[in-house]
Amino acid sequence: MRDVVKRFPGVIANDGVNLAVRTGEIHALLGENGAGKSTLMNLLFGLYNPDEGEILINGKSVHFHNTRQAVEAGLGMVHQHFMLIPRFTVAENVILGNEGPDSILDRAAASRRVAELATSYGLNVDPDAKVGDLPVSMRQRVEILRALYQGSRILILDEPTALLTPQEVDDLYVILRRLRVDGGTIIFITHKLREVANVSDRVTVIRRGKTIGTRVTSETTSQELAELMVGREVLLRVDRPPATPGETILDGEDLRCTGAHHQETLNVASIQLRRGEILGVCGVEGNGQSELVEVLSGLRKPDSGTLTIKGQDVLGENATGFRQAGVSYIPEDRHxxxxxxxxxxxxxxxxxxxxxxxxxxxxxxxxxxxxxxxxxxxxxxxxxxxxxxxxxxxxxxxxxxxxxxxxxxxxxPDILLAIQPTRGLDVGAIEFVHRSLVETRDSGKAVLLLSFDLDEIMDLSDRIVVLSEGRIVGEFKGSTADRAQLGLLMGGRPSEPAMAAA
Amino acid sequence: MTIRPGSAFVNAVGSVVAVLVALLIGAVVIVISGQDPWEAYRSLAEGALGSRRGRAETLVYAAPLILGGLAFAVAARAGMFNVGIEGQLVIGGFAAALVGATDWGLPSAIHIPLAVLVAAIAGGVWGFIPGVLKAATGAHEVITTIMLNYLAFRLIIYSIQRRSDWLPVDDSVQGTERVLDTARLPIVLDATRLHAGVAIAFVAAFTIWFVLFHTTFGYKVRTVGLSEGAARYGGIRWGMTIAIAMALAGALAGLAGAGESLGLHGRHSAVPPGLGFTAIAVGLVGRNHPIGVIFSGLLFGLLSAGALTMQAEADVSRDIVLVLQGLVILAVAAFEAMNRLPWFRGLGTPKTPSGGDRASDTGMAPEIESRPAPPAI
Known part of the structure; x- marks a missing residue:
């Protein structure tokens, strides 16, 4: 992509971006939110047309007017939000749009071909499973499979790790490396430095719609990339003196919620917040986090259990009552x-x-x-x-x-509930938020930090609990927590020593 | 003053432009029907503004429309689409007339406020019911308010035709008996029909403006209307707030009815006046802002007041006024729709990263507009 410019009213989303990707490499596209990564990829994939500049594939200038032309040129895109039909089987989803010339659909043959393709790339997906029944990581593989089925040699992945557990991320890396071995080219969009280091061969950083530079991953450092991304010096690690936990200020016991269809959505046996301590709550999205937060902030009354703040029973109070009891709440949904x-x-x-x-x-x-x-x-x-x-x-x-x-x-407040406080923020703002949380802790308040970013939890928490299927399945001291162990618990796989380490 | 889509200033300009566009299209309609649009508009304006009597008539027509427009605006600010203004208005007007026509030997200083108060309460109850139903059961207010309109019409007809001894009704005129002089709103301009109900309308508009923008209650109403999630987060009781807002809206419509019964007609007639539906348009054109409602109420009042003169002098059917009203609503709706277009929103937005890009980048759901729905009339 040469000197690509894309303007939106009042905004120049891409302002002379240059991106050169080599065949057979994993190329990370790194930038903050709003830097223009997605716009650039949408230009490449034919969803928008560039106002200036040109796009070349294998040396030939191309002009896509729609995504079909992009697909025909060998491009494939795995969106952040999967474009799959839940009621269809894996095979049906994969062949969607490429059913072949016959008017009668040969499901058995399609299923066989999809199975072959899956095996050859080690994707390990059952072609006859309904997509709606599959976990997120499997759905992502279906998307990848679909791109491969369409004959894509250049695969674009838009923030592919956002919804995965650490183990699933590792599995994804294995798949991507395998694709590379087979001569595939991968563009990996991310704003996480760790992912760049783990999987990419080269990395291009963009900031405010402009290319800042391209580096060979093995020859650069996270610090350098972060500074390229933000445009100034940043503190990657939060400077955090050891905690001095004080009295227990919030005490919840046996909190249960049931959702629709009488499904248990929350079943927390015991949770405490202490002054001067950051409690990290980690887990995969949709495992009772929102219920827990709503109970602790007074937005939802649990079906059973007790909840006291400074010794006072607060169940039955509404959000106003919880605020008066000293709870402040940074919600996950800003808008x-x-x-x-x-x-x-x-x-x-x-x-x-x-x-x-x-x-x-x-x-x-x-x-x-x-x-x-x-x-x-x-x-x-x-x-x-x-x-x-x-x-x-x-x-x-x-x-x-x-x-x-x-x-x-x-x-x-005496208690601060910080729910995904850095979601969608750039590195500079994240630094600020993290500092605020630590300062709040150091002024003797209790902080609950809930995040789906395990690194954030591990960097900031003095104590970590893992939430899986509505239950607290493990508790760790911040310093002793082990990434792999947390990841296993988040995935719902029981691990015996985990409880003992609490 | 910031030039930004959605700001009060842009809304005001938008409404003015919309009215001009409507007049332009209306002119085309008049030309097509073979008359002179310039002459039509001139005589319309002359009839409504050219004389003392005309100006008084404009205000007389505007008064119930301003109050009704406020009834729409208050509900809309709470996120409710109040189609029940007509019912709230007639039930208020009927209640006022009943009190006004009953001889308790009260002096004016008590009889008038009493009748006005009863009208507000009756209208308020009629608004409160759909509010409570929505809060308690989620029943959609468009359905319930329309049903309550019919309930109001039938209840009034039933009360009149039953000819009960204790109600001052007269089935020979299909209405109530005449309001006693002690309950009539005084005429404020000699030899015109301009009654004190006009003052009620203006006072109400400024009061509602103050309530909406300077009181905790108004803040809660606006929060609930713009974002249910934020209201819940902020500890605002959603159900309570919309129920009270709807009761307030109903009370305003009830006041409009009181003005008609106690001021203009001197009785309440069982024939629904249709003012409550025009009031929806007044609220929309006024952008649900109390001050905007004053202006749009005056505009609609002007059109009604000048219609007869236009028909007499320019030989243009007075029904063209209905066409103009419809065009104004369409033009305002079109402006509102434009307001939502990305390229239009972008015009006034200073250099910030594009919203669409941001939303897709962070994986956040695109913001959902929780403003009241655009007019679908």
């Missing part, structure tokens, strides 16, 4: 929960604070005071926006998150 996007920043600062006398007085909103507060919070937490009257919608994800953190910490 749907943490902010009202159409409200100005100062009205967002009021969210959850309507019962506090500084903010409202006998039903009147003290807007002048709140505006001043918001401006001072913006200065303190480096929220970059023109003014307190700017609508939250126009802020970047990082600045939105800083605003939420500012609001939640302003309440001077």
């Amino acid at each position: 749907g929960r943490g902010l009202v996007l159409d409200f100005p920043l100062w009205e967002n600062a009021l969210l959850g604070n309507t019962e506090r006398p500084e903010f409202t007085k006998r039903g009147w909103i003290r807007s002048g005071w709140i505006r001043e507060l918001t401006s001072s919070l913006m200065a303190r937490f480096d929220v970059r926006a023109p003014s307190a009257s700017t609508p939250a919608r126009s802020l970047s994800g990082g600045n939105q998150q800083k605003l939420i953190i500012a609001r939640e910490l302003q309440r001077d």
Whole structure:
């Protein structure tokens, strides 16, 4: 791809990007969120047309007007959100769009061909299984299989590890390396430095729509890549003095929730938060995390169990009651929960604070005071926006998150629930969020950190619990936790010594 | 003032442009029907604004539309599509007329406020019911408010035709008996029909503006309307908030009915006036902003007040006014739809990374618009 430019109204998503990928290599495309990675790949795959520049494949200039042309040229894309039909079998999904010229579908033959293909690449998928019944990692393989079936020699993977456990990520690496051996070319889009180091041969960094540079992975360092990505020096490791855990401040016992179809979604025998400690909760998405958080923040009443904060029973209180008991909550869903996007920043600062006398007085909103507060919070937490009257919608994800953190910490809580606090943020903002969490801990507050990024959990937590199928299946001291062991527990595979290590 | 799609300023400009576009298309319609659009609009404006009486008539028509428009706006701010304004309005008007036509020997200073208050309560109950039903069972307000409209119409007809001894109704005129002088809203401009209900409308608009934007309750209403998730997160009781907002909306519509019964007609007639449906348009054109509702209410009032003069002087059917009203709604809806287009949104947005790219990059679901649905009339 040479000097590719793609403009959107008011934004130049790609501004002269150069990307050269060699046959038979795994090429990582590294950049922060919003740097233009996805746009670039969509250009390559024919979803958009470049405004300037050209795309060459095997030396020939190509102009794709749709994805079919891209597929015919040997490109294949595995999207972040799988484009599969759950009710179809694996084989049916794989041949979708390539059913062949006959009007009668020979399922048996299709299934056989898919099975052969799967075996030859070590993909290990049952062609007759319904996609809806498969776990996420298997669905991803179906996507890869489909691309291979279509004859793709250049495979684009868009953030392929986002929904996988560490073990599944390792399995994916094995598959990718195997494809490379067979002469396949892989473009691996990511914003995680660890993945670049683990799997790629070369890496191209883009920042704000521009190519910053291409490096041979073995000749570079994570530090260098991070700095290329962000454009300044960054602290990759959080500077974290040892914890001095104090009294238990939140104590939950036997918390159970049932979801639709009387399925048990949460069954936590015991969970405690202590002052001066960060408790990391790890697990694969959809294993009771949202239920646990909703119970601990007062948004959901568990079917049974007890929950006390500072010795007071708080079950039966709503979110307001939990806030008054000292719980602050950084929600996982900034747009749907943490902010009202159409409200100005100062009205967002009021969210959850309507019962506090500084903010409202006998039903009147003290807007002048709140505006001043918001401006001072913006200065303190480096929220970059023109003014307190700017609508939250126009802020970047990082600045939105800083605003939420500012609001939640302003309440001077005893307990901070931080749920995926760095999701979708760039390295700079992540650094800030991590520092805030550690500072909060060091000021004697209890912090619960829930994240699907195991590295984040391991970097920050003083104590780690693993949540799988709604249960806490393991507890570790932060310093003794072992990646592989955590990964096994997250995958729901019991491991005997894990419990003993608690 | 920031030029940004969705801001009050852009909305105001958008509505003004929409009205101009509607007038332009209306002119084409008038030309096609063989008349002179310039003459039509001139006589329309002259009829509505050219005389003292015309200006009074504009206000008389505008008063119930402003109150009804507020009834739509308040509900819409809470995320509710209130199609029940007509029912809330007639039940309020009927209740006011009943109180006003009953002779308890009360002085005006008590009789008028009492009748007005009862109208607000009656309308409020009519709004509260769909609010509670939605909060408790999830029943969709569009369905329940339409059903309550019919319930209101039938209840009034039943009360009139049953000719009960204790209700001051008169089935020979299909309405209530005449409102007593002690309960009539005073005329505020001599030799016109301009009654004190107009003042109620303006006071209500400014009050609602204050409530929405400067009180905790208004904040909760707007939060609930824009983001249910954020409201829950913020500890705002969603059900309670929408039920009260709907009751407030109903009360405003009830006040509109009171103005018609106690001010304009002096009785309540069983024939539904249709004002409650025009009020939806007023709310939409006013962008659900109380001050915007004043202006759009005045515009719709002006069209109604000038229609007769236009018919008499320019020989253009007064029904063209209905066409104009429809065109205004369409133009506003078109503007709203444009507001959602990425390229249009992009115009006023300063250099931030593109929303679409960001959403796909972070794996976050694209933001879901939780504003009230665009008009589907």
